[in-house]
Amino acid sequence: MPAVETDTRSLGAQKLAQAQELLRDSALDSWLLLVRESVERPDPNLRFFLDQEFTWNSYFLVTRDRTAALVATGDAPDLVSSGLFEDVRTYKEGPRASFLQLLEELNPRSIGINVSMDDALADGLTAGLRDHLAETLNGTPFASRLTSAEKLLALLRGIKLPSEHKRVKRAVDETERMFDRVSREFRIGMRASEVADLFHGEADRAQVPTAWSRRYCPTVAVGAKAAVGHVRPADEAIHKGCIIHVDFGIIRDQYCSDLQRMWYVAAEGGEAVPEPVLLAHAAIVGGIELAAKSLKPGVAGWEVDLKVREHLASLGYPEYPHALGHHLGRACHDGGGVLGPRWERYGQAPFEVVREGSVYTLEPSIHLKGHGLVSLEEDVVVRASGAEFLSRFPRELPVLTLR
Helix, strand or coil, X not given: CCCCCCCCCCHHHXXXXXXXXHHHCCCCCEEXXXXXXXXXXXXXXXXXCCCCCCCCCEEXXXXXXXXXXXXXXXXXXXXXXXXXXXXXXXECCCCHHHHHHHHXXXXXXXXXXXXXXXXXXXXXXXXXXXXXXXXXXXXXXXXXXXXXXXXXXXXXXXXXXXXXXXXXXXXXXXXXXXXXXXXXXXXXXXXXXXXXXXXXXXXXXXXXXXXXXXXXXXXXXXXXXCCCCCCCCCCCECCCCCEEEEEECEEECCEECCEEEEEEECCHHHCCCCHHHHHHHHHHHHHHHHHHHHCCCCCEHHHHHXXXXXXXXXXXXXXXXXXXXXXXXXXXXXCCCEECCCXXXXXXXXXXXXXXCCEEEECCEEEECCCEEEECEEEEEEECCEEEECCCCCCCCCEECCC
């Protein structure tokens, strides 16, 4: 059953409390976010709590029992009025003395900072600020207590709260309706770039951003010769007997959707859908069903991915050149683990285990020779017994009769 949302606090307050709860079960004593000119160089994790931007060096220290911030005097009033941090301190000429005093009061044995080799969204601390931090702590016992907070951040971003599930679900539902409306506008001769324009129009009318760069959101593949990947829509025209494939998402209330849908355009004379297309589509549907059944708390991401790879290989299809799925939330590729193979490009991410409350995409693909891209992408939330679909998951291949 879906979790019932009973917490009336702001989402920022809920996520800050979640960070403290996760620290209680963590090897870390504290977590430090450090930013400056954050409108230009934001740390993606500060957005969980605050929409405010910070000009000068700003320190946010979270322990199991306390939350404290040290900011320049000009940044303090709005931060105080948010009520998020119990202890807000200010500085005018420089932060070093006040920062060291705060650390001496809390005396954390370990200080997690936002640096990571494998997780882009846990790597928000710039090189210059890290050097500044090392210089500030030089000669103090705290210098040797810095460590990566990547495991904490993987949990904070990965384990979604009920209010986060609600936001993702709203974005997914809205995106499904956009797919419905746009697909009714398809016409013979319409180019992939014109299909993309229709989706951009939907997003503009809804006053929402696309979930990734508009340059290739949506990604539109029409027919057998379309480029596949993170590419802008080209000029391939819809024609009878072709596959239309679209990958699209939006950001609603700061949370993303990410869906792929496909259609087959009926051939001249109403000929049946080619058997290779039907079989490939059925294989993708079966792979997603297998993934959803396997996506249970405690399993490693690579294990879920491997089951789907083996399923498709057993049917004679080539290995897809990407991960089965990724976290979805504040970012489209939300970090903190991946349902992917144990390839060098993914680092340690495939070894992260699945946790209840996480939201993932499931998106196996087949590039079918002579026909094009066959793929669906569904958004799911992990429950104790497996995946719960947030998206519709259309198991039947839609066939369009177009003029």
